[in-house]
Amino acid sequence: MKSCLLIAGEKSGEEHGLSFFSQLRNLQPDVKFFGVGGDELEREGLELIYHLKDFSTWGISEAIKKIPYYYKALKRIEDEVERRGCKTAILIDYQTFNLKLARRLEKKGVKILYYVAPQAWAWKEWRAKVLEKCVDTLFCIIPFEKKWFMDRGVSKAISIRHPLLDHYEEDLKGFFRQKKDLEKDEVNLLLLPGSRNFEVFGLLPNYVSVAKKLKEKFNVKVSIVKSSSVSVHGYEPYAKVFDKEYTNDELTVALKEADICLAASGTVTLACALYEVPTIVGYTGSLLNEYIFYQFVKYKGFISLANIVHNKEVFPELVTPYVTEYNILKRALRLFENHEHYNEVMDTLATTVKTISGEDISIPEYMSKKISESYEK
Structure with a gap:
């Protein structure tokens, strides 16, 4: 046989x-x-x-x-x-x-x-x-x-075709992303600090600080996708900052409603690209993973999947120890205040589905x- x-x-x-x-x-x-x-x-x-x-x-x-x-x-x-x-x-x-x-x-x-x-x-x-x-x-x-x-x-x-496209393709049918004037319009800032404790505890404090600074200057609403696998203590200190909270299962709803995102590195960055949400990516690892990365990995290219598939920096990337409030805010302000840059990012994101087909x-x-x-x- x-x-x-x-x-x-x-x-x-x-x-x-x-x-x-x-x-x-x-x-x-x-x-x-x-x-x-x-x-x-x-x-x-x-x-x-x-x-x-x-x-x-x-x-x-x-x-x-x-x-x-x-x-x-x-x-x-x-x-x-x-x-x-x-x-x-x-x-x-x-x-x-x-x-x-x-x-x-x-x-x-x-x-x-x-x-x-x-x-x-x-x-x-x-x-x-x-x-x-x-x-x-x-x-x-x-x-x-x-x-x-x-x-x-x-x-x-x-x-x-990338397997993630199979996962989101049906939901993306009929979806259209409208460009915004981030300086004047109401902006939904979505926080995606990860699904592991070390990610949330490492990234969320700076993400929240940046969100507060942006709220002082622009008409910003802050939302977050909370992971059930993360301790509630990772989120509790910042509860008053969030205008809206989503569960893991509501990720696509959150992405459709988002205008800009602060995210942990991972497959979620490609989801952000598919839903055409300009994103700033932070990477923080466990001490063991960071040691292995810096000691043994010679790769010096992009870390976020969105940048890897586009083969250029669409989303700014910040790796420990550079994931600071100052560095994140600097890159966020460029999206808010530099309309040409914002439009370039949006035009690239609009090609994501075709790029990974x-x-x-x-x-x-x-x-x-x-x-x-x-x-x-």
Whole structure:
């Protein structure tokens, strides 16, 4: 029986897989799909060799303890591929594990389709060499990645629509962002200080101070999206500052009503770009993360997803220790008082959907063709 391996070793990978798996199965009804995934992929017809929960770890120490388990899993999957005569493997994200697996499977002549390119342009550039040697097709969600990887020898790279667009596309239908005169109009300033305690405790005090200064000078209303995963003590001291509060589930409502935003770095910055909200981005990490970043990461480019996909600074970025009231306020005032700059930002944000829409290609049909070709040889 024809078979195809699929590896989605974490929840985000399963969500990526669900975007194409059902249609792929319909196109290849005679192919048995097996591998690693979660409950949803199993319901769609994936035979689980491992459940993605088997691969989850919390913290560095647990990950180290689990290394022997991962190597046993690599060997078992490799043996299953050989036993089933599998010719194609779809490896979704989960870079550390999947790159090791790709090396092993390539030696057995398995065609590797790698879905969601690792950010080798940011750190561990050597991964591009592994992909060059092992991968038949690399699927990229950041627009510039296709050229970056192909310039480094990857034979085939495809630019695909960013998964976040799938999440917001329906809500964005019919949405139109009206430009404002921030100096004269009423302005809704939205605070998005993050979903982790260290982010909120690190960013919110300065964000609130800036909000107060802006309220003194302009007609500003202040709103905030509060995360249920953050201690209430992170928000309580500033309760009187907020004119409106939103929950996590109300993020899209908050973004539609916002005119300018102060946000923590993360995927939310791309959501801000999709809803065309000029944003100032702050990054504060745990002490361990900051140490690792400054000691080992050579990447000196953009940190916010919105700037990365546009490949230029659309949103000002401030990284610890530069996330100060003075620096944030300076960049906010430029948006309020420099109309030309504000209009340039808004014009760029209006192109975000198009920028991350990817090539006009059907992923299920492309993968189906690759599976069929692998059995024609």
